[in-house]
Amino acid sequence: MVNKVIIKKLNLWFKENYVLKNINISIPEKLVTAIMGPSGCGKSTLLRCLNRMNDLIEGTKISGSILIDGRDIYNNIDVFDLRKRVGMVFQKPNPFPKSIFENVAYGLKIHGVKDRRIISEKVEKALRDANLWEEVKNRLSSSAFDLSGGQQQRLCIARALAVEPEIILFDEPASALDPISTAKLEELIEKLKKNYTIVIVTHNLQQAARISDWTAFLMLGEIVEFDKTEKIFTAPRDKRTENYLTGKFG
Ligand SMILES: Nc1ncnc2c1ncn2[C@@H]1O[C@H](COP(=O)(O)OP(=O)(O)OP(=O)(O)O)[C@@H](O)[C@H]1O
Numbered sequence: 368m369v370n371k372v373i374i375k376k377l378n379l380w381f382k383e384n385y386v387l388k389n390i391n392i393s394i395p396e397k398l399v400t401a402i403m404g405p406s407g408c409g410k411s412t413l414l415r416c417l418n419r420m421n422d423l424i425e426g427t428k429i430s431g432s433i434l435i436d437g438r439d440i441y442n443n444i445d446v447f448d449l450r451k452r453v454g455m456v457f458q459k460p461n462p463f464p465k466s467i468f469e470n471v472a473y474g475l476k477i478h479g480v481k482d483r484r485i486i487s488e489k490v491e492k493a494l495r496d497a498n499l500w501e502e503v504k505n506r507l508s509s510s511a512f513d514l515s516g517g518q519q520q521r522l523c524i525a526r527a528l529a530v531e532p533e534i535i536l537f538d539e540p541a542s543a544l545d546p547i548s549t550a551k552l553e554e555l556i557e558k559l560k561k562n563y564t565i566v567i568v569t570h571n572l573q574q575a576a577r578i579s580d581w582t583a584f585l586m587l588g589e590i591v592e593f594d595k596t597e598k599i600f601t602a603p604r605d606k607r608t609e610n611y612l613t614g615k616f617g
């Protein structure tokens with residue numbers, strides 16, 4: 368097992384609010400790592416550290432380091448390039464007000480791909496990889512808003528895949544979806560981990576248990592426990608993890 372991401376002594380403050388406290392975890396390559404924990408514990412913030420999305424929030428202060436393939440992403444790197452390597456899918460599907468085709472082509476265009484044939488090929492591949500192609504191939508020029516919620520979420524995944532990232536971050540990607548769309552999304556994540564390193568924030572314990580290989584349990588900004596998912600769910604080391612899993616709080 369190779370570690371794709373190594374987080375060392377990571378601390379984060381939003382102004383006076385001390386949000387992430389001495390986080391030390393390593394995220395394995397081409398597996399699914401889940402981050403779970405009670406609301407407000409810092410899951411989304413931790414996820415956003417991995418593509419430096421918190422930089423956009425005023426008053427953010429960060430110490431420590433995050434290495435991706437051995438290189439510190441907080442030290443002298445191109446953030447535009449980082450966000451190409453580390454794609455993100457959000458809680459609510461957020462397609463652009465453009466056609467299905469243009470949503471997926473967008474990332475390619477901003478990264479300088481001009482050849483129309485190459486763009487078309489890559490759009491098709493991304494839509495196929497996102498398990499959406501068959502449903503949209505005859506209406507690529509329709510608005511993305513004409514799709515169902517589950518389809519929009521897969522479109523957002525296709526948009527992320529089009530630029531060929533190495534890591535994909537998912538922040539509660541199924542919380543706005545019905546059970547069938549959720550099942551399709553989980554199936555898709557299972558397929559994607561063959562080629563990508565995946566980190567997913569989820570509130571849904573069953574979902575974490577189903578799809579992740581490793582699980583980090585976060586509380587009040589601290590990692591309580593980080594282990595193989597099976598271990599966390601069958602024999603947690605920490606009482607707080609056990610309490611959370613048995614519904615005593617959270
Ligand atoms: N943009 C922001 N500006 C200031 N504080 C923020 C911002 N986003 C989050 N916070 C604060 O950081 C802490 C962690 O929030 P975060 O969104 O990471 O929690 P979470 O675990 O993802 O919660 P949830 O499960 O409800 O999504 C909270 O105290 C929150 O108020």
Ligand SMILES: [Mg+2]
Pocket residue numbers: 410411412
């Ligand atoms: Mg969150």
